[in-house]
Amino acid sequence: MEEASRISRYLYTVIVLFVIWLFLTSSLDPQELIIGALFSLIVAALTYEVFTEKGLANLHPKRIAYAAAYVPYFLWAMIMANLDVAYRVLHPKRPINPGIVECKTVLKNNVGKLTLANSITLTPGTITLDVKGDRYFIHWIDVKDATVEGASENITKPFEKFLKVIFE
Amino acid sequence: MIAEIVGEFLVLFGTVFYFLSSLGLIRMPDVYNRMQTATKSATLGSLGVIIGVGIWAIGRVGSYAWLPKTLVIAVFLLLTNPISAHALIRAAYKSGIPLWEGSVVDKYGEYLKKEKEVSDETKEGEQ
Amino acid sequence: MIGINVYLAVIVVATLLSMYRFFRGPTTVDRLIAVDIMTTITTGLMVLFALYYKRAIFLDVALVYAVLAFLGVIAFARYLEGGV
Numbered sequence: 001m002e003e004a005s006r007i008s009r010y011l012y013t014v015i016v017l018f019v020i021w022l023f024l025t026s027s028l029d030p031q032e033l034i035i036g037a038l039f040s041l042i043v044a045a046l047t048y049e050v051f052t053e054k055g056l057a058n059l060h061p062k063r064i065a066y067a068a069a070y071v072p073y074f075l076w077a078m079i080m081a082n083l084d085v086a087y088r089v090l091h092p093k094r095p096i097n098p099g100i101v102e103c104k105t106v107l108k109n110n111v112g113k114l115t116l117a118n119s120i121t122l123t124p125g126t127i128t129l130d131v132k133g134d135r136y137f138i139h140w141i142d143v144k145d146a147t148v149e150g151a152s153e154n155i156t157k158p159f160e161k162f163l164k165v166i167f168e
Numbered sequence: 169m170i171a172e173i174v175g176e177f178l179v180l181f182g183t184v185f186y187f188l189s190s191l192g193l194i195r196m197p198d199v200y201n202r203m204q205t206a207t208k209s210a211t212l213g214s215l216g217v218i219i220g221v222g223i224w225a226i227g228r229v230g231s232y233a234w235l236p237k238t239l240v241i242a243v244f245l246l247l248t249n250p251i252s253a254h255a256l257i258r259a260a261y262k263s264g265i266p267l268w269e270g271s272v273v274d275k276y277g278e279y280l281k282k283e284k285e286v287s288d289e290t291k292e293g294e295q
Numbered sequence: 296m297i298g299i300n301v302y303l304a305v306i307v308v309a310t311l312l313s314m315y316r317f318f319r320g321p322t323t324v325d326r327l328i329a330v331d332i333m334t335t336i337t338t339g340l341m342v343l344f345a346l347y348y349k350r351a352i353f354l355d356v357a358l359v360y361a362v363l364a365f366l367g368v369i370a371f372a373r374y375l376e377g378g379v
Binding site for chain 1: 195205209232237249251254258
């Protein structure tokens with residue numbers, strides 16, 4: 001994948017750092033703002049090379065809209081997952097049926113793969129065990145389908161349609 | 169007033185999930201299933217408690233400055249908890265802890281075995 | 296409604312329950328999971344303490360504690376895997 005220009009990557013890092021600073025200090029005092037901007041500029045100059053590959057293209061409105069839609073979807077999936085797990089913990093017979101399955105993903109980007117792995121870990125009864133290229137090895141607490149296609153259909157498909165737009 | 173009720177409800181929700189996660193830690197039969205129940209519930213519990221405190225503080229302390237800071241802590245936990253869960257479960261597998269006897273499939277074990285055979289063959293070819 | 300003391304008490308009980316798994320084992324990874332859960336729960340406990348004493352500075356303590364706990368668990372996991 002081709003990299004964006006240095007200026008765009010630098011500006012993107014500055015913006016992200018400054019937003020984090022705003023959240024951490026949670027005040028709009030001019031002194032705080034000036035110091036924050038100064039430190040964002042300095043730290044970004046040191047770190048932008050490892051921080052981002054695409055630069056300002058990450059702030060494309062379509063990507064932000066999909067990210068905003070992804071958050072409530074993900075939170076809902078997470079709450080459902082936890083109610084499911086709570087049911088398994090509290091049930092006297094412990095209805096579990098665990099195993100390690102393999103999934104394939106269509107994502108190419110590293111950050112996208114990381115987000116997919118994290119999302120899988122936090123949702124219904126699955127933990128990412130290892131990622132090799134496009135193969136995900138997943139510990140599933142209730143195996144419904146042990147084949148590669150069936151498992152991918154169940155686990156990775158629902159997230160991919162969001163993550164493909166956000167990160168590719 | 170509303171902020172206090174919403175915040176307290178979120179804290180209650182999170183506390184329940186904290187309790188469930190430690191219960192899952194005790195009740196499940198092996199490392200992998202403990203990981204399943206414990207990390208997920210603890211992460212959701214943290215989200216509930218921490219953001220709940222941020223909202224509750226609007227009513228109890230009378231300051232809006234708490235909410236952004238608690239959001240930072242919550243997002244940080246949301247990003248790092250799955251990573252530590254993943255690192256731990258891989259450490260468990262690599263240090264040779266077997267799956268529970270009721271487990272159905274183990275694709276990762278098959279994959280590792282195949283990798284090992286391939287690397288052995290290439291080593292023999294070199295000699 | 297219920298009051299902040301009750302939540303603090305329940306969270307402490309949850310920490311004690313995970314401490315049972317920490318002492319019981321049987322494998323090293325079991326103990327590490329217990330530590331991971333205990334640190335996550337303790338972060339929540341610190342944030343709740345900040346509200347109890349109405350001091351915003353405790354939030355920063357909780358944030359730094361979360362960072363350090365994450366690093367600690369990762370370091371232990373890498374060590375168990377055999378490549379520090």
